Every structure is written in structure tokens, then in C-alpha cells.
Amino acid sequence: MLKISSGIILVLLSLNLLAQNKLTLNECRQMALETNKKILMAEEHKLAATSVKKFTRTQYLPNFAANGGYMRTNKEFNLLSENIFLPVIPSEAIKNGKLNELAFLNNPSLLAETFELDGSGNIMLDENGDYIFKNYSYLPADEVKFGFKNIYSANIGMIQPIFTGGKIKQLNNLADQGEDMMQAKKQIAEHEVLYETDEYYWKVISLQEKVVLTQSYKKRIEQLIDDLNNLYQEGIITNNDLLRAKVKLSEVELKMLKASNGLQMARMALNQVIGLPVDSVVVLSDSLETNYQIPVDVDYTQMALSDRPEISLMNTTLEMAKSGEKLMKSRYMPNVGLTANYMFMNPSPYNGFKEEFGADWNIGVFVNIPLFHWGDKIHTVDAMRHERNAAELKSIETEELITLQVKQTIYKYTESVKKVELSKTALQQTEENLKLTRDNFDEGIVKATDLLEAQTMWQEAYSNLIDAKTENKLCETELLKVTGQLNK
Numbered sequence: 001m002l003k004i005s006s007g008i009i010l011v012l013l014s015l016n017l018l019a020q021n022k023l024t025l026n027e028c029r030q031m032a033l034e035t036n037k038k039i040l041m042a043e044e045h046k047l048a049a050t051s052v053k054k055f056t057r058t059q060y061l062p063n064f065a066a067n068g069g070y071m072r073t074n075k076e077f078n079l080l081s082e083n084i085f086l087p088v089i090p091s092e093a094i095k096n097g098k099l100n101e102l103a104f105l106n107n108p109s110l111l112a113e114t115f116e117l118d119g120s121g122n123i124m125l126d127e128n129g130d131y132i133f134k135n136y137s138y139l140p141a142d143e144v145k146f147g148f149k150n151i152y153s154a155n156i157g158m159i160q161p162i163f164t165g166g167k168i169k170q171l172n173n174l175a176d177q178g179e180d181m182m183q184a185k186k187q188i189a190e191h192e193v194l195y196e197t198d199e200y201y202w203k204v205i206s207l208q209e210k211v212v213l214t215q216s217y218k219k220r221i222e223q224l225i226d227d228l229n230n231l232y233q234e235g236i237i238t239n240n241d242l243l244r245a246k247v248k249l250s251e252v253e254l255k256m257l258k259a260s261n262g263l264q265m266a267r268m269a270l271n272q273v274i275g276l277p278v279d280s281v282v283v284l285s286d287s288l289e290t291n292y293q294i295p296v297d298v299d300y301t302q303m304a305l306s307d308r309p310e311i312s313l314m315n316t317t318l319e320m321a322k323s324g325e326k327l328m329k330s331r332y333m334p335n336v337g338l339t340a341n342y343m344f345m346n347p348s349p350y351n352g353f354k355e356e357f358g359a360d361w362n363i364g365v366f367v368n369i370p371l372f373h374w375g376d377k378i379h380t381v382d383a384m385r386h387e388r389n390a391a392e393l394k395s396i397e398t399e400e401l402i403t404l405q406v407k408q409t410i411y412k413y414t415e416s417v418k419k420v421e422l423s424k425t426a427l428q429q430t431e432e433n434l435k436l437t438r439d440n441f442d443e444g445i446v447k448a449t450d451l452l453e454a455q456t457m458w459q460e461a462y463s464n465l466i467d468a469k470t471e472n473k474l475c476e477t478e479l480l481k482v483t484g485q486l487n488k
Contacts (some may be wrong), residue, residue: 181317338363
């Protein structure tokens with residue numbers, strides 16, 4: 001219980017410190033890189049690809065396996081379908097596994113000892129035309145039956161690939177490229193998260209300034225209502241003029257509510273991106289006043305083509321397509337491997353099939369040569385060739401789109417700089433107009449509606465300047481993103 005209470009106290013203290021300390025944009029970026037879920041997921045995918053890479057390396061090594069089996073049989077094995085009689089032949093009548101006719105000529109009594117002879121001394125034949133021997137040994141079919149109800153087997157073996165036509169090499173290449181692909185995707189995720197961080201960071205600051213602006217605008221309207229109320233009491237203006245000002249005050253209060261709600265939502269979105277609880281209260285220290293000037297002597301297009309992770313991703317995809325094509329071609333090549341086994345069997349075939357375990361070992365080389373399977377290999381090679389061509393076209397298209405994107409972003413940024421300048425000029429003009437209109441109102445030269453309109457124009461010009469500065473900051477971030485420099 002004490003540990004839980006201590007943990008809660010630490011969390012509360014950390015949140016309190018966040019509320020007291022100001023976070024810079026770089027600090028928010030660093031927090032996002034360390035805690036954002038998208039980046040953590042991308043890192044997990046990269047680690048998975050690394051594990052696959054380690055797995056493919058093991059395919060060069062021998063594979064050891066142990067197997068076991070049990071079989072219960074029903075019928076006995078019968079080696080003979082019927083009883084057989086085997087002729088008994090004297091050894092001197094056999095030469096090189098055949099009857100020695102010369103021995104019979106040299107020893108006529110041997111002929112009588114071996115065959116049945118008729119009255120003329122000729123060898124008697126059976127109905128099939130075969131010799132009838134003098135003596136036979138009897139081999140009954142029942143004596144050569146055998147059967148075992150329970151048969152056990154076990155095997156410990158090893159297979160070592162010797163030659164696979166490049167299959168293992170290409171699998172390793174694909175695994176290496178898969179790891180590179182996940183690394184590029186992680187960098188893309190980092191860019192996206194950093195852009196989101198900048199977007200919400202500047203949105204929070206923008207809405208903070210708009211809330212302050214709306215509060216200032218509200219005070220001006222309230223001051224005007226007090227002045228108009230005095231004029232109405234004196235009978236100088238009508239009640240309609242006072243009502244117009246009150247209606248404008250209601251509109252401003254609604255704008256303030258929307259700005260406050262928008263600010264809270266933007267803060268929660270920023271907290272989610274940088275890994276804080278969504279209800280955390282943080283204070284941001286950067287300001288919209290800092291202007292970023294784009295260097296004119298930098299080749300942004302070349303920088304993007306060199307550093308964008310999308311280029312690395314496309315190049316890796318192309319290499320994977322090439323490795324895939326080589327892998328399909330390797331299926332034409334033979335597979336050669338070395339095998340070694342140590343076997344156990346019960347009943348033992350090495351000792352008269354006694355019910356005991358007998359063991360033996362063997363070693364050998366196997367070769368598998370593919371010959372014909374209705375063109376399946378050539379179809380897969382063609383498929384991978386088309387995939388490689390598509391990857392090459394995609395790589396070219398990506399470079400073209402990135403080049404176009406860089407140009408568009410540069411134009412967009414220069415436009416945002418000009419927009420800030422014009423918004424500042426417009427604000428100065430509305431401030432002068434508001435001051436002049438206020439003076440004329442105090443002197444009774446202009447109506448209250450003119451003053452309300454001048455205040456509205458000032459508020460809109462100020463809001464436009466905040467929007468222009470925010471857009472300029474986001475264009476700066478976008479330029480870093482499209483040139484591959486955002487996480488550097």
C-alpha cells in the first residue's frame with residue numbers, strides 16, 4: 001500500500017513540475033520521439049525484422065532433429081503364400097551358383113544321387129518341364145510368418161545444406177532489406193510525429209494568443225457599452241445603438257468560448273503526441289515572433305533526394321524485388337545436402353527381430369534436381385520481373401513527386417513570409433483606423449456602429465496576423481520534413 005501511495009505521489013509531482021516548467025519546441029519533439037505510440041510501434045516492427053534477419057542466418061547451419069514413432073499392427077507378415085520344397089544338391093554338382101554339367105559327365109553316380117532317373121537313365125521331368133530332384137527339403141509357409149503388435153522407432157538426424165542454388169543467400173538478402181525497410185518506415189513515422197508535434201505546438205500557442213486577443217476585444221466592447229450606456233442615459237443615442245453593442249458582446253463571448261475549447265483540445269492533442277496524459281497542464285515557451293528565413297543558396301531538391309526516408313524506402317523496395325527475382329530463378333538449380341542419422345528400432349532388425357532396441361547410424365548425400373512442373377517456375381520468374389519493373393517505375397515516380405513537393409513547399413513558405421508582412425501592415429492600418437474612429441466617436445463625429453466596425457476590423461486583422469505567423473511556422477516545419485531534415 002505504501003508503494004502504491006508513493007507511486008501516485010511521484011506521478012502527481014511529475015505532473016506538477018510539468019505544469020510549472022515551460023516546454024520548448026525541441027523538448028516536445030524529444031518527448032514525442034521517446035514516447036509516441038507510432039514510433040514505438042515502428043520500432044517493434046524494426047525489431048521484428050531484425051529477428052527475421054537473425055533467423056535467415058541460421059539457414060546456413062545444420063538442422064538437427066529427433067523423431068520418434070510407435071505403431072501397433074494387426075496382421076502378421078507372411079513371406080510365403082504356400083509350402084515350398086527346396087531341392088537338395090550335392091556341393092560338387094554346383095559351380096559358380098549353377099549346376100556343373102561337367103561334374104555329372106565325369107561322375108555318373110553323381111547324376112543318380114542328384115536327380116530321379118527313368119529306366120533309360122534320363123532325368124525325369126515334372127509337368128512343368130522342370131527337373132525332378134532326388135531329395136527335397138520341406139519349408140512350410142507357417143514357419144516363415146512373423147508379426148509384432150508393437151513397433152517402436154526413434155531417430156536423431158542432421159541435415160546440412162551444401163548447395164541450394166542461391167536460395168539461402170537471397171533469403172538473407174531479403175531479410176537484410178526487410179530490416180532496412182522497417183528502419184525507413186520508422187524514420188517516416190518520426191517525421192510524421194514531429195510534424196504533428198509542431199502542428200499542435202504552434203496551434204496551442206496560436207489559440208493562446210487568440211484567447212488573449214478575444215479577451216482584449218471583449219474589454220474594448222465592454223468599455224464601449226459603458227460609454228454608450230452613459231450616452232443613452234443622457235438621451236444622445238437611441239437604445240438600438242446600445243443593443244447593437246450588446247449583440248456584438250455576445251458574439252465576442254461566443255468566440256472566446258470557442259477559442260478556449262479549441263485551446264483545451266489542442267493541448268490534449270499535443271499531450272497525446274508527446275506521451276503525456278491528455279489532461280496534463282503544460283506551459284509552452286516558444287513564441288510566434290521568431291521568423292525563419294529560408295537560405296537561398298541551398299539545393300533543397302538534392303537534399304531531399306539524399307535524405308528523405310521515402311527515397312530509401314523505394315530503393316529498398318526495388319532491391320527486394322531484384323532479390324525476389326533471383327530467388328525465383330534459384331528454383332531452377334539443384335539442391336545438395338548432407339545427412340547423418342542415428343536410428344533405434346524395436347523389434348531389432350539387427351538381432352533376429354527380438355523385442356529389444358537395436359541401433360545403427362548412416363550418413364549420405366542427397367541431390368534434388370527439378371525437371372518439369374508445367375512451367376510454374378518461369379511464371380513465378382515473370383511475376384517477380386514485373387514486380388521489379390513496377391518498383392523501378394515507382395522509384396522514378398517518387399523522385400519526381402518529391403521534387404515537385406519540395407518546389408511547392410518552397411513557394412508556400414515564401415508566400416507565408418509575404419502573408420506575415422501584409423498582415424502586419426493590415427494590422428497597423430486597422431490600429432490607426434481604430435484610434436482615429438475612437439477619437440471621432442469621442443468627439444461625436446461618427447456613430448457607435450462605425451466604432452464597432454473599426455474594432456471588428458482590428459480584431460480580424462490581429463487574428464489574421466496570428467494565423468499568418470502560425471502558417472509560417474508550419475511551413476518551416478513542412479520544409480524541414482520534405483527535405484528530410486526534420487529529425488536531424
